[in-house]
Amino acid sequence: MAKKNNIKLAIGGTTVFKLFLVVGIVLISIVFIWYTLDVIGQLKSDAEKMVASYVKLWQLAANDNTSGGEVQIIFDEVIKKANFPVVIAGLDHQPIFWRNIPNIEDNDPSPAARAKVIKLVEKMRHDYGEIPLKYNDQVISYFYYGDSPVISQLRRMPFIEIGLVLAFILIGFIGFQNIRRSEERHIWVGMAKETAHQLGTPISSLMGWIEILQSQCETGIPAAGNQPELNTAEITAQMKTDVDRLQRVANRFGQIGSRPELREIDLNKLLEDTGQYFRRRLPFEGKGIQINCHFSPLPVMAMNGELITWAVENLIKNALQAVDPEKGRIEINSAPAKDMKCVVIQVIDNGSGIPAAYARRLFRPGFTTKKRGWGLGLTLARRIVQEYHKGKIFLVRSKPGETVFQITLPVQEATKKKTT
Template sequence: MTTPLSRPPERSSEDAVRRRRRRRTDDPVEPRPTSDRVTTPTVPGNDRQTGERPAGSRRARGWRVLAPTAWGLSPTFRVFLFLGGVLGVMAFLLYNEYVIQQFRDQERVRANLYANLYGLAISDALPSEVSGDIFEKIIHNKKNSFPVVVTDHRGRVTLWGGPGLPPQDATNVSRSAAASPATLAAVRVVMDAMDDVNEPVVASWNTEAIVRVYQDAQDLVVLDPEGYAVAWGGPHLPASVDTSEANRQEAAKAARAWQADGVRPLLFHVSTDSVNHLIRAGADFAVSRTGRVIAWGGPSLPPFRESGQISPEAQALYDRVAASTEPITFRVHNELKIHYGDTEWLSRISLAPFITVGVLLLFVLIGWVGSRNIRRSEQRSIWVGMAKETAHQLGTPLSSLSGWLELMSGRVHDLVTATEDMRHEAGQSVDQVVGEMQQDMGRLNQIASRFSQIGSVPELKPADVRDVINDTVGYFKGRGPQFGRHEFVLDLQAIPAVPLNAELMGWVFENLFKNAMDAMVQQEGCIRIGTSFDEERHRVRILIEDNGRGINAENLARVFQPGFSTKKRGWGLGLAFVRRIVEEYHGGHIHIPRSEQGAGTTFEINLPARTENV
């Protein structure tokens, strides 16, 4: 006698064996009501038990909280955040450059003041004690060190000192008289670079200078304090109108020869800020300033003494000759040019913008490498999770098929050994087993179809999403009562068709229903499912509400993040697939409008509707 057909023992995967066993009865499948109590199945793709302690170490959870993807930021907000970061960096760089420029201006003002003090110290305008104090306390102060080069009015380098210049002597100031041409050339290179940045300071504190007049018969030469010929005249000298450097050197050479022969010069003061005039009449001469004779000499004129009194004879000679002959004009220069560079601190701070940009680029590089490593780690976790998920989903129908095959072998034996009357009953049992096996094969095909569409563009067809909801609710009917009894309450209002992929959307509902059941584990709960149409936005709205434990507020923004799970064995892919299917494949949106501790959670799905079918 054959025994009644019963559900075969399952050989499920390790996870399924631990947690649940799929059981079926031999009773025919009842029609699917809109509201019924169903037991909880093993839903492929689910991996969250809302309300459980998150898996993983505290340190790992802490690092995940710091990740930008864990903050629940929308893509648009992330774009604005990125642009805001770029603008912030640019503002920082501009402000940094502004501060550096202000500091640079102040440093150059200070260097200009020091250059003026330098020129004043090397002039004859101050007592030697004061000049020494300026050099010791200001010019040679290491905290205020800056390169300086002194040139005369002819551009000759006379003094130099400071960082970046050739070695200095014991007085920290070098003199060109003992310098080699190579040293002077090196000084000029630094000086030209300084002049490109800072304009030289012209220093002239004395308004008078002592000049020397050397005379030999009708030839005479006027030399400035440095022995430079500023005026000359006579039959044996170059033409006075040609003031080229060669003629000046020839005139100065003649004066030095007369000096060697014992000729004594005539000394007198001239103004350095005005032009002087020289007239000659044979062996006599006179020098005037603005028409007033200040010096004279010659056999027919009285001896010259610089007493401030004008010789009438010299003045008359000057007026007479100047009326008929153009006087020789000359000017004695005693100004110095102080060429100075930036202080050492200014040179260092000028590199700050480049250092800042380099540090920012380094941080960007480190962030990019870190982000790339995080993405790779997440991808590895996702692939491992996909493998586990595939094995888990295939385990249930495969174990069921194994049980059905074992049961069928017994029924086939009954067909061979049973009597004629009992063979008919055994044949009916075999037919029912075959039907169950066909359902499991269909389930395997559905799983394969779902995974094959991940990463590709699925085909969307206009359909009524309520049919998918009813099919998914029907799938949960008759499953094992391991998680308690749960009631589905459907409020499916009339809605237009939406472009959807029924297989993938069914996967969405399975994950959401299983999440709700996990939140209501070991208690009787109610899952409410409602549909409505938003005419203003032309969207179909689907609400899935449970009365479970709810989701912690700190996890609300992370539940859709790939790799995030609160289950000890979870891989964090269930709701990640849900969001991708809804938003990327169907152009919709899913979010959690409400979740309260102890009061339950509500998921809301919005899908674009085909309004012409309303």
Template sequence: MSNPYLQKKRWKYLLLFFALVIAGSSLLYTKYLVVNIAKSERTRAQVWAQTMKQIFSTLDEEQLNYVFFVRDSLSVPAIVTDEKGDIKFHRGLDSGKTNINVVPEPGAKKAPVYDPQYFENELKIMKAQHQPIKINVQGFGDNYWFVYYKDSQLLTQLRVFPYIQLSIIAVFLAVAYSAFSSSRKSEQNQVWVGLAKETAHQLGTPISSLLAWIELMKAKFDAEDDPLIAEMANDVKRLEIVADRFSKIGSKPVLEPHSVYEVIKDFVDYFSVRVSDKISFEITGDRFLKAGINVPLFDWVIENLLKNAVNAIEAPGSIKVDIAASKARNQIYIDVTDTGKGIPRSKFVTVFRPGYTTRKRGWGLGLSLTKRMVENYHNGQIFVKDSELGKGTTFRIILRNIEDDSDSDSES
């Protein structure tokens, strides 16, 4: 049977690959547009620089007006400096920082006035973006002037746009995936709840009949103390518990204070006689620690962990359950340790996902249900505490210790 988790993982990688192709194509095309617009702006800046030179090589009024018109048509922000770095002209900058028009009319002698810090910052940006355009203006005290310019607002926005676009798409996809996943999980939960309750309903009648048949056997054969019939009765009662478990799925279980040690011991006593005698069981820890537990569901948790441990042990081995408390955190730690084949560290999280199994006939639901019963129904935690290939695995369950609560109530 193919592993649905692996198939799901492949689809995720495939979708990620196509997303990267789309994103890369978008970035490459945007880069192509940016390069072409940048070349166009460079050409326009060169034209503007040439008009500056033309201004000072002709005094014909008609030509001069035309040159000023062409020069002022440049939308690219630009600054003209002499060889010393003093600003001569500017174009397309923040008018609020320039005090007066720094482009004087022909024949004007008034020196330009500007905000030094603002123009220094603008020049720094322009020098970082593009090489200056050098123009010859001999006859005006300098041999050369330098035209510095920066990207227009349109080009700047175009450079940033693909990243904004991809961010918006990523957020949209994340929200859509989250909504889709939530909807899918809700549908799956409804199916599982319906299936579980129907299973419990279907088991009810034959279980009642089996109990009646057992009582009839005891009376007919005078076998009230027969150990075989007693074990048979225990198994039928176990079926009752299983049916009760399924009937509780989908509804909020009632948690009652129980001794964690006693609950686990009762189940281990039942379970241990039904597996190979080559596997030994041991329970250690504090017998008086109490937690809010729904016994049928918590038995299911322990059953799944013990069954996984038994399946992991291929030779004679042992399973140990240790119960301890952390008073500082008001928590109870339940460690289930086996001497089985172990779990790779990369699978510590994967083992709790539905559909993951290492057995040919497994459904991969045991640990997934276990995690749900611990975290959703008992408000606790479960995780792989430690594992080493060939040596064994330790699962840890964390529950809230309610012993301190009762002590504090009695003291008050």
């Protein structure tokens, strides 16, 4: 049971990661914003206390001085050092003095400046209220104040933070999208080429047989005329092999994308057949290459034979391309894991090896070091093994002279799949 959950987690890993990322970003933003708002709150209460003292001072000074003309001096002396915007308005709420207002000169008499100050007074009244200034217990004017520059900057902080986080997410999203698109492009091109490649061999072979049969019909001389070992029965048998191959190719492509059917199969036989298929092709690939199989008895398991063959073929093809045509050695091994919960398939070659720098990128769509490669073999193999069989495929180790790829297929998972 635990095993099953582990596998599920591994498959859903990217989704879990994305969720984790989003939740993380949201939490960080909330903490940032909360912290900023808290600092603003503290600064504001400090500012309010300060203003209260200013106002008290002002009133004290005003009450001590019988002359209303002192207002200007008190205003200058008491309020001078404050760095927050201050406006004194008359009983009619029209501004009389102001200072520290961003972009407006202190006490600028121009109508434009006045209009702006009047507008600002409304905002100040809304934010902090109005403080009546009294002289001999009579209200003589009103005092308004606004955010200090630090507070106004801090007020903008949450928006800047949210903007940055959103920009970050957007850039990440576009980046992901681009990677996905280019991967998709690779997959499309690769699939088209792979199809052409896989269909090419049996089709040209079939064309050859048809030509022989045609000349036999036209000339009346049996095809065996120049190649005595080829009678019509032989030719039809060969044609059947090619058609079978075409059928298999068609099946393979049909399986990709839909949920493939899993059946109990003899995996060792399947591996043996795959090895045999490549052995027959060795005269074209390299005469000195040997393909050897070492199989241990395996538990019965459900899988899609066509797709697993395809995955193993891709590993063998890579091995064939990596080894020396004269003394290449390829091994196809199978064995059950110690706990019998999975079977292990290894494809080992004594070829050029894979530089460590490439090892992480091997399974990415489009990654290839070959002139005529399209970097899809391992991607496809991984899709088949991981997505369709809930197994694992990875490079065990590689150095010049020894490269080991491994496929691990879970036994119970596959059998369960079949019975449900």
